[in-house]
Amino acid sequence: MSEQIFSYSQQQLETLTARVLELARLGGATAAESDISEGCGQNVTVRLSEVETIEYNRDKGVSVTLYIGQNKGHASTSDFSDKALQDTVNAALNIARYTAADDCAGLADPALLLKNSDYRDLDLYHPWNLPVETAITLARECEDAARGVDARIVNSEGGTVATHATRHCYGNSHGFIGSQTTSRHSLSASVIAGSGDAMQRDYWYSSARCADDLLSAVSVGRMAGERAVRRLDGRRVKTGQYPVVFEAPVAGSLLSHLVQAVSGGSLYRQSSFLLDSLGKKVCADIITIDEDPFVLRGLASGCSDDEGVATKNRRFVDGGVLQGYFLGSYSARKLGMQSTGHAGGPHNLSVAPTLSGGLDALLQRMGTGLLVTELMGQGINMVTGDYSRGASGFWVENGVIAYPVEELTIAGNLREMLLQIDAVGDDIDRRGSRYMGSVLLSSMMVAGEA
Template identity: 40%
Template sequence: MPDRLAPLTEALLAAARKAGAEAADAMAIDGRSVSVDVRGGALEQADRSEGTEIGLRVLIGRRQACVSASDISARTMAEMAERAVAMAREAPEDATIGLAEPADLARAWDLALLDLADPAPEPGAAELQDDARRAEAAALAVSGISQCQAASASYSRQRVFIAATNGFAGGYSRTSRSTSAVAIAGEGLAMERDWAAESRTYQSDLPSAEEIGRLAGERAAERLGARKPKTGAYPVVFDERIASGLVGHLLAAINGSAIVRGSSWLRDAMGAQVLPRGLSIYENPHRPRISSSRPFDAEGLPTAPRDIVRDGTLKSWTLDLGTARKLGLKSTGSAARGASSPPAPSISNIALTQGDHSRAQLIEAMGTGLVVTSMIGAAINPTTGDYSRGASGFWVENGRISHPVNECTLAGNLRDMLMRITPANDARGHLSHVVPSLLVEGLTLAGA
């Protein structure tokens, strides 16, 4: 870990003690990023950013306050500590506030196994522009594509270090490289749009710009001639591109913050069946080269794989120290935070059990229904799980895709929907949320 960040956190903790804090933790983040947008074969926009951000959380009794800054001078750190202590003294008491016990802290981890930072040289702006230009050209080469709304390439490298007065200190680096394209097919009122995007930790793992652009173009061209589908109750296949969003509603509902507030539609579901038998959701924060992997959480606790749902039964909330204490449980090592905010529960990498059939086989089995490839907006009641979202995709007749559709709304209840899912076997393993296409029976579809 670079020497530059650790001394910053040490200086912040020293300033906090001097200002009167009883306990504190500090975070230092530095990073740089560059992104390039191309349109019409020419550079449209280029952005580069570099900077360091520092954050301090101080605790006085059962009160806390957080402050942050982008100036790393000693004077600024002293002012931050004084301001944070003054804020904490005026903050409301919370009996669950407090740092982790020293005996519970992460003591050892292997960053080499996580492999979160690409050692390859940072790409130059010209290289990124070339990627974006090639993605745009590949999209425009697809028959039916009238324009490429956007083609972009970007790179980022970030380093983070966390330290606390309970003795924890640790940090790690991560990189990201991505390419994307948004293509438009048709003209006038008959235009349709779709996209493709890929991101990887290692530049060498990223698909070619041509492949990404071509996929964006093909997806947009397939949508030409879209019309409203029939209204009624039909089976729906959530395409793999968006299926993780459906599972994401379950993950949000088992977040400790929602459980503590009593505002979750799964608040009474611990130990109950929430998915069909045979399906599990497994979290593994230690997957190598995956964007959400982490060796420890934001409170210095060790991260570990765990079953969220096992064989259809809910086994675990997602907890940081505060929510765990409120519920009389132990943290799941799931705390995340930014420089200016206190810890809160957050999921890392999850995988839903994959099925035995392909997406095409699910479509064939559904008979008549809808394949959803894009969703717009959301009206989801977090307390009841009532679900309503705008959608577009493809209509299916007799087990075969018939034509593209748009301007329709799906409605149901998440608890019922998730109990009726059938997964395909097409999940992409490089994503942090590995979720295949999902067939959901009996949704209400509002169309023509």
């Protein structure tokens, strides 16, 4: 894809944003904010060497949120004409006139907004000039590599190549207008291995802002095939308390649960197992977590959050002690605090490893126990922290993988699990916005055979 894929320049989006804000002011709004975006992409999937889908998407939209005093109204449209913008603002104004006043509603504090002098180019836009024929070839290479790993790979869910670009602008009546253009590309494969009546599926993917940073199609495919085959002939284990290693791709879910527990919405609704935890121990002493919004080409990088509040580097957890919440303006006001620049979520969280040598070193540290490579279900109570999920992976004996295991349930309590982290590996998964290696927990309940 190239610059010509967009119908609107960044300057045009900024002009449209300013127009929406002006219409809101003229209509009687005391404050307003607007988001305008345009996105386009291509997705190609090949299954069993045949083209299965070729998808193109192109979308655009305008949303406006405005306030009459503390009364809030919101409306949106996909039509950029001046009449449509006026109609959308009128709809939001009508809604605001009938909503109840909320003393926490309103724009972000103007003192917290990103200043032009603090803007950084984070290298987030790398269009991929990918003809559909080339995309088909790459998808086929990816799937062929996966299917070629072993004769026991009997079916496929396909190889996929996707590319997407977005142009976005946000502005508010404090005078803030900011825009950026981003890209995201991916390669993936998913295949099915069979042995007798047993069937196992697994996958792998690579994702990046720039196509040059993707793993090769062959590498992605081979990883998917190898992961599927190694799961064959799975067994169950005896029910009991065992140490558990979460492989890096699933270990990030523990960090996600921690983030959710200390995010504004959960806190002001009193729906978190970590209420009033600021400055208190929430993880094992060995855990340090940093947040860096300015990672070049980072998938969660940005100089401002969704409300225009400037982002900052910070230490989120230091020696197991929670240093800060994740707050947007509304949740901050509900809690009597200040926005932390997290309207829209966190930015590139990184958990410092405590053990070198990758996954093998972590398994040696564990000795005998369970390696979890896949989690299933949503058995998590964020109010109490109770945790119960289906799992599969491998049984480990004397630090070495012995055999695959399946049809298991692992259970515990998130508060205790975070405190029982015994080690974090340096096999860091960097494909998303949470940079974290595999994690060893000293003990969990594993339910298998009686």
